[in-house]
Amino acid sequence: MPLWLAACIGVAIWLLPRPDAVDPRAWRLLAIFVATIVGIIAKPLPIGAVAFVGIAATLATGTLTLAEALSGFTNGPVWLVMAAFFLASGFIRTGLGERIAYILVTLFGRSTLGLGYSFAASDLVLAPMIPSNTARAGGVIFPVLQSLARTVLAGESAEARRTRAFLTLSAYNATVITSAMFVTAMVANPLIVQIAAGQDVAITWTTWAVAAAVPGAVSLLVMPPLLYVLTARRAVMRADAPDAARAALRRLGPMKRSERVMATVAVVLLGAWIAGSSTGLDPTAAALMAVAALLVTGVLGWDAVAGDREAWNTFVWFATLVMMATYLGELGLIAWFTEQVKPLVGGVGWLTGFAGLVLVYFYTHYFFASMTAHVSAMYAPFLAVALALGTPPVLAALVLGFSSNLFASLTHYGTAAAPILFSGGHVPLGTWWRIGLIVSFVNIAIWVGIGAVWWRLLGLW
């Protein structure tokens, strides 16, 4: 009964002797926070319900006031994620996402390798505005992949099976990489920004996108040929995917007014986000205006917003975690923890120490079934240790942030998009894990090697 387990762990921490330097409220909040994280990982209830119970626990125990306990619900990054969920719904409902994927298949899908690139490119186009890789890889790319797998790539020959495995892993690893490239490409990224802000490390939408651009682009370019060699071993099926895509586009008909409005709003919003550092327009404000534009033009129906179960679920857990992280910081627990860690890591150089931290952080993802659970459990203490080591703050926050996405390559359950793509049945389990491990080495090499040079140029260290 993992619900009782979570509660017992919370009670145990509550009853542990509290160090004198720690505020009693901070200690109690820590107990509730840890119990909530255990609940999020063990999932006796859906994550939103666990978070809701966590809020109730802070109130029932008098640990936080009502205003404090509800404070996460006005948080800017939380509403950025909400707005992005609603925009994603617009991309999918108007059919624009699918159209983009099919157009890219007609352009680059002549060869099997090119097809892998078209999936990666589609995901990259959608990534800045769709904060759920489930929505991108599961909602947009997977249907296109399955439609090709059922038609031009059907059959039980070794070539057909290897081609489908290659395409599945291409789509999956592309979405893992694009997730790492934008604050708004994965739901836990704004949480990372919030946690970092709580430790006085400021990361804007633009900082993140610029720092990720070069290693991200290299990863996206390197991955398809790598996967091609590893899975298809050159023995691929020759299929006229562009022709199948053209047929699908004919079925979609000419671009609808709603798709044109959606595309315009998306381009303007992306521009506003990129220009945000100089214009001072908050990315959340820009995103809320974009959603309002979709509502006013009728491209997005209100029912799709009010009835977006996944968005409101995210709203509750995200706001709860942001709120708890904020008060653990404000009540001094993070500062106290950092003080405890400093003497322990005193002799270690920051480069060595930080490299070790990143590797531990990365490979513990084998034990997590969700990026969010992993980030909410481990990001804050790992960042605190990295800062105690003397790692340059923005570098530390970003590299742990990028790792928080790239680690999803490891397993077929590492993020919600994985089981969806795995469910296609095109990739044997052993292959998925073996290639996931190899991909993780390559990603680390690219992001640490080329990334380090790029970040030096940017002055991050």
Add this chain to the structure above:
Amino acid sequence: MPLWLAACIGVAIWLLPRPDAVDPRAWRLLAIFVATIVGIIAKPLPIGAVAFVGIAATLATGTLTLAEALSGFTNGPVWLVMAAFFLASGFIRTGLGERIAYILVTLFGRSTLGLGYSFAASDLVLAPMIPSNTARAGGVIFPVLQSLARTVLAGESAEARRTRAFLTLSAYNATVITSAMFVTAMVANPLIVQIAAGQDVAITWTTWAVAAAVPGAVSLLVMPPLLYVLTARRAVMRADAPDAARAALRRLGPMKRSERVMATVAVVLLGAWIAGSSTGLDPTAAALMAVAALLVTGVLGWDAVAGDREAWNTFVWFATLVMMATYLGELGLIAWFTEQVKPLVGGVGWLTGFAGLVLVYFYTHYFFASMTAHVSAMYAPFLAVALALGTPPVLAALVLGFSSNLFASLTHYGTAAAPILFSGGHVPLGTWWRIGLIVSFVNIAIWVGIGAVWWRLLGLW
């Protein structure tokens, strides 16, 4: 195209010469607020969408900061309504609401008049915890009514038709009265509490319930016989409703664990609300704990919470209106308006003036299709004028608050429960309006006459 109409009205106010004493931000917010209210009344888009666009407008025009624009989402009363929505979902999904109605029919439903009382009693039991009369009268009572109408009360005789008309109007007017009796019985009541707080009038859950208890009880007792005389004219159908209800209860089977948990949580929560004034436990905190209890015990599924379209719709518009009302107050617009009104009403005694205000406020409901639209458009200025007249503050806020519910008796579209009950086809349109008007006289007589004595005893004036 009412969307453009709303925008044009907003732009017109924006461009009007601003009185020197008014803060420029207050004036711009007034323009956006009025446009939002016009949108809520004219409904070019669902109310939540209009509110969302209103938030975006405050951001796009730089009238409010992001933190200000989102501030409504942590508001206590907003979350009280959300919690109550989730509790209501528990009442309905567990079948407890229906069971209560059937049990009351077996107890009091022997005569037709008694049946009218059983509906009123069922609604009263549910009212403190279900903030939507649509959910109570439409979701719980109406199905029971229809089930009786199709079986023991079927037929086209004048007696059968009159009996059904009597029962429909009993159910409707009962829910109108119970709405007026608790802050948590109607969604706009917490909005009223918020607006009043913005004008420095503090009303707690208990203040409202105690002040409404005596006139509410008298209204509930008087209404069934009144409606009986007016609609059934004593010529009613004799039917064994208790027997039909017993059959329905047999179909429901013995009380389930989920119903017992729901009932326990409801009783404890009601106790916590009633004791709130002395224990200091915030009603919102208590309600959130109650929802958490339902989640932990599995009585309420998380899907029912995250997927509660109506709750999240309410969340967005309610938070928006609270936010706008708060900043209209904080930026000094309400104070300025009161200053303007004071000299105009200088010669009028508060009793006369306030009576006139209440009557205008009450009967303008003919022009509104929603209590919320009416409250958000008119409550704040009417309260300000009442206070300028010198009306005792809590009395003014409560009487306008009670009126904000009782005025729904007038039409078959006055609140969302009305069209649902009207759709049963048991009451001719002319009858509904004629009796609605008579009921309004009787309610005003009871609430002003007996109410005045009771509120004097309570020291409210």
